[in-house]
Amino acid sequence: MSIYHLQAVFRPQSVAVIGGSPRPRSAGRAVVRNLREGGFAGQIGWINPRHPHIDGIATVRRLRDLGWVPELVVITAPAPIVPQLVAEAAELGVAAAIILTAGLGQGPGSLAQRLHSSARAHGLRILGPHCLGVIAPHARLNASIAAHTPQAGDLALISESSAIAAALVEWGVSRSVGFSAVVSLGDSLDVDFADLLDYFAADYRTRAILLYVENISDARKFMSAARAAARAKPVVLVKSGRSRGGTAARSDDTHVQSLASSDAIYTAAFNRAGLLRVGALDELFTAAETLGRLGGTFPGRRLAIVSNGSGVGRLAADRLAMLKGQLAALSPATQQALAQLLPDGAPHANPVDLVVDADGERYARAIEALLADPGNDALLVINVPTAFTSSVEAARAMTRTVAARSRSERDKPVFAVWLGTDEQATTILHSARIPTYASEADAVAGFQHLVRYRQAQAALMETPPSLPEDFQVDRQAAQQLIQQSLARGQRWLDPQATHALLAAYGIAMAPLQLARDVAGVLELAQPLLEAGHTVTLKIHSADIPNKSDVHGVRLDLATLAAVRTGAEAILDSARRLRPEAIIAGVLVQPTVVRAKARELIAGIADDPVFGPVVVVGRGGTAVEVIDDIAIGLPPLDLRLAHELIGRTRVSRILKGYRDVPAADERALALLLVKLAQLAADIPEVRTLDINPLLVDADGVLALDARVAITPTHRLHKGRGHPRFAIFPYPTEWERTIELSNGGSAFVRPVRPEDDGLFRAFFARVTDDDLRMRFFQSVKHFSHEFIARLTQLDYARSIALVALDPRSGEMLGAVRLHADAEYATGEYGILVRSDLKGYGLGWRLMKIMIEYAGWLGLSQVQGQVLRENSTMLDMCRRLGFSVRVDPEDSTLMQVSLPVDGRGLEH
Structure with missing residues (x-):
């Protein structure tokens, strides 16, 4: 239903509160108090069958006794009667309800399901249950149990947690940061993140959106709304749950499936949507401080730093380097201006040291010179209180200079760190809407938040290179192969089918043959040896996903005697270590020698929320220990594939070094695009693992691959791919x-x-x-x-x-x-x-x-x-x-x- 009737949640003409009592901790009483103290100008009704008056305010027994129909109702009544109250409100024509009550349960037969059915039948929107409520300062609406009402501003906060929402409200009040709205979702029975992203993306009062996320239920709906919102304005989020990892890996999962943790997939989804993810609540606060005071200005990477003490300036520069930021170089004109300003012998480099006796005039002239310098994209000004100067004077000089800057300089952000406890100086900076931080580390983090946001927006707008004209796949043959395998009851493709599937998508794989016993191995190995190849043997069993676990691989066997010994050893080891496994035989391949190739892993993993994802990273037998992977949501194009490769550490050794020529990164990127296309064409492929994947100057070659298949079950309703979180090319x-x-x-x-x-x-x-x-x-x-x-x-x-x-x-x-x-x-x-x-x-x-x-x-x-x-x-x-x-x-x-x-x- 998305934004339908959400105007009634954030800008209602009338509100009724259902529930409450004279008790000090009554939720209904707190909501009514907040509505009145917040200055809500519309009608306010209070429904309570037990208390005709509370706090001197008359109540009525039932909603219909009001004599008028409120746009919004806030329900704080006991859980067992909430469905009845919602049904009554829906029948009367109420547009929206905020349910603060907890304990309504979930799923079929629950109180929540009953109230949702009656609400949906009449188009009544539900926020909650079990939520903090809504604060919309511009409408002077505080329909919540928050302790205070923040000032009006242009940040919209959407929190899955009531406690986090309440904490951010308190933080905003203490720092004079205003909000266009604060809303907690609670159990998200109806209104969810996607609905609110849609609403605030189009809200002219909102310039940036802040999210606290725990889980996403409808990935496609969320991604669609998030991508649309991120194109319109900054969206910054923090998500909990990093420590829990992903879904527990099954013993027979492929490497890519076990590597693709839930948190890593969430990060990939947020990146793809152009959202800025920060690591913790304090970073969200820092981002809010920055976004709340900079009027839509997003800089390049080069930061200039000026302070009245060399130590704190160097600490800021060190923090910038740690966060992979860029220290700006000063132009000759700026250096000359600083030479005339600073005491003799003072260095004229970035970070600029104004020396401990710097007064307001010195600050003003230095800031003026740095703002005029085209060699930097943003300016950080730091003040350390000393006995020689006034922090207040420096703050006034800074605000005057920033206010007087030329039109061409107004897009350059300016940050401030005023160390110490001079509240007057901080108030001066806040009144000028200059982002002000408690430490140089927080200020640099705020700058980097803007840089990362700008990069995310640039990525959304980049034009990818064209796919090659010979990018062709045999989709029909691949689909037929999968359907035949499913009809035979197979969960894992056999090696020959895996080889054929990759071939249908133009992915080269080392040739292989299957022998049922030692004699068959020798028969297949002999022509390979006679042709001058050495032989590689691998155990084949659907019950043994990782061959190295049973010492099931022998490489570079040069004689029939070595082949015989190797085959016998592989089979004996597999039967001894995995006696319950059904051994299908031994795979026989010519040994591939590409001395300067890098071993990677690539494939498709499956997530219960976001569906198929593409994985690439460092390969080999120690792949889980190294844990160097990047994850991307399909569909992919070549630009996205190159970006995915660049997020891995192994990408560094794909470049040329010493006597090793650069690997063909384009061939690797094209392989990732092919895997994404395979996932689009064949939803039955649950996971696909290519490990090792050899990559060198001559291209890519799969040495081993495993494919798990299952009948398709839909993750998403409606048109398009049944499992993709992002609607693919139609x-x-x-x-x-x-x-x-x-x-x-x-x-x-x-x-x-x-x-x-x-x-x-x-x-x-x-x-x-x-x-x-x-x-x-x-x-x-x-x-x-x-x-x-x-x-x-x-x-x-x-x-x-x-x-x-x-x-x-x-x-x-x-x-x-x-x-x-x-x-x-x-x-x-x-x-x-x-x-x-x-x-x-x-x-x-x-x-x-x-x-x-x-x-x-x-x-x-x-x-x-x-x-x-x-x-x-x-x-x-x-x-x-x-x-x-x-x-x-x-x-x-x-x-x-x-x-x-x-x-x-």
């Missing part, structure tokens, strides 16, 4: 259409790498046609603008491009963006100016309407300039209703009911 919407001039066009969904296509396309669209589409004259298409057209979350948006099948040129495009409730979609369309009259726009609109039905939308709508008679005429012929926009007479609103026809081509 291949099923590729098609060829015929045009009225006898030509044709190939239509496909937009891909992230289509940046160049769009730029060339816009160059062939007239200024007037661009104005008709974007409602204004467009002279320059920035990288960010194009990225927003090509970087799509297919769960919410679709853009279809029509291409010339001969030249590959873009002919036109149509897009559809669904609202958060998946009820209505807004469309836009543009056809190249020299191609009008060929029916391309008509056909693209028909496909768009068909897609809306497939997605389950009930209506498509759009805005069209009143003067755009061609588009309005086409809309009328397609069945759209057309009316004047009530808020802008230059625009027409067009809308069309959708019948859910789906794929009809």
Whole structure:
């Protein structure tokens, strides 16, 4: 239901509290007190069947006795009667309910399930149960049991924990940091993280969103909302649960499955969504301090530091180095300005030491010079109280200088550390909205938070390289192979099937054959030896996932006698150490000698929340001990795959060193893309492990692989891949259409790498046609603008491009963006100016309407300039209703009911 009726939670016109008593610790009494003391201007009702008056305020026995219907109810009554109260509120037409009561249970037959059913039937939104409540300072609403009301600001806090929400409220009050809203989710029976991310992403009062996360229940819904929110504003989070690790590894799990911990997968998901994850609550506080006082300014990496003591400046520089930040180099002009300012003999380097007797004037001139220096991206100013100077004077000088900076310098963030206990100085800095920290370490961490956020945003907007033209897979053969294996009751693919599966996706694997006994081993080994190869033997048993556990591998056997001895030893060892295992035989392979190859691991693991993930890292027998892996959520493109490789320590030795040539990282990245595609095509693959994977200058080669398969069970409702947390590229919407001039066009969904296509396309669209589409004259298409057209979350948006099948040129495009409730979609369309009259726009609109039905939308709508008679005429012929926009007479609103026809081509 997403943001439906959430306005009633955060900006209600009326509130009723159900429950409470004269007891000092009564939750209902605390909520009413907070509502009144917070200055809520709407009607407040209080329902209590036992106490006609509490604190001098009259109550009524039942909700319907109020004589008016509140928009929002806050329920603090005992658990057994909460479902009845919710049902009554829903029948009366209440829009939303906040349930503070705990102990409602979970699952079928529980009190929670009963109240949720009655609420959903009437569209009543539920926040909680077992939550702190909601504080919306701009609406003067404190419908919570928090001890204080924070001041109004532009940070939205969403916490799964009531205690964390309450702690952040107290922190905000003590530091004068304001919030647009504070909300605790409690048990998230209805309203969840995704709903609130959708709401606050569109809330103009909110500039940044802070999250405290324990668990995500609906991964696809969360990822879709998080990615949309992160494109609009910063989202910073802290998640608990690092120490618990992932789901307990089973004894027969593959290496990649045991390595893919739950926390690592959460981190990968947050990275993919463009969220900034911090390690602990104090870091969240630091991030909140930074985001709360910097008006949307996000710097580069280079930090300049100035202080009135060399020691604390050097400590700040050391902390910056520890966090992998970059100390700015001072320009010659800045050094010259500092030379005229500082005492003789004082160094003119970063960090800048103003010396212990620095007064306000010296601070002001140094800050002025550093702000003007283009060689730095941000400035940290530190003050140490001394007997020679005034911290207050220095603070005033700093705020005056920062306020007077030029327009070109205003995007450069300035941070402050005023050591000591001078509250007057701190108040001066806070009043100027300068982020102020208790220590140099906190200040540097705050700067790095902004840097990491900027990097996350840049990653969201980057254009990946194109996939090679020969990227082809035999999807049908692979799917048939898996279905046949499942029909035989197999949980693990046999070696030959594994080899065939990888081959279908163009993943090279060392050839192998299976021998049932020693005699069969000798028979298979002899031609390999005669051809000049040595032989590798491996035990084969579905019950022995890790061959090295039973000494089940012999390498580089050069004679038949050595092969015989090796085969006998492998079989004897396996039977002795794992007597219960069913031994299928021995795998025989030519020994692969690639002396300068690096051993990696790559594969697919499966997570109960986020579904399939792609894993890459250091391989070999000690892979769990080394624990050097990176995890990415599919689908992947080459840019994401390269980024994934770069997050491993082993990536350093993929570069060339000494006499070892650089490995082919592109081949490795392409293999990861292929694994992601395999996971997309075949949901039955639960886990796939390639270990070792040899990577060198000649490419990649899998020496061993294991694949576990299971019948598919859905993690996500609705369209698209049943298990992907991120909606994959919708291949099923590729098609060829015929045009009225006898030509044709190939239509496909937009891909992230289509940046160049769009730029060339816009160059062939007239200024007037661009104005008709974007409602204004467009002279320059920035990288960010194009990225927003090509970087799509297919769960919410679709853009279809029509291409010339001969030249590959873009002919036109149509897009559809669904609202958060998946009820209505807004469309836009543009056809190249020299191609009008060929029916391309008509056909693209028909496909768009068909897609809306497939997605389950009930209506498509759009805005069209009143003067755009061609588009309005086409809309009328397609069945759209057309009316004047009530808020802008230059625009027409067009809308069309959708019948859910789906794929009809």
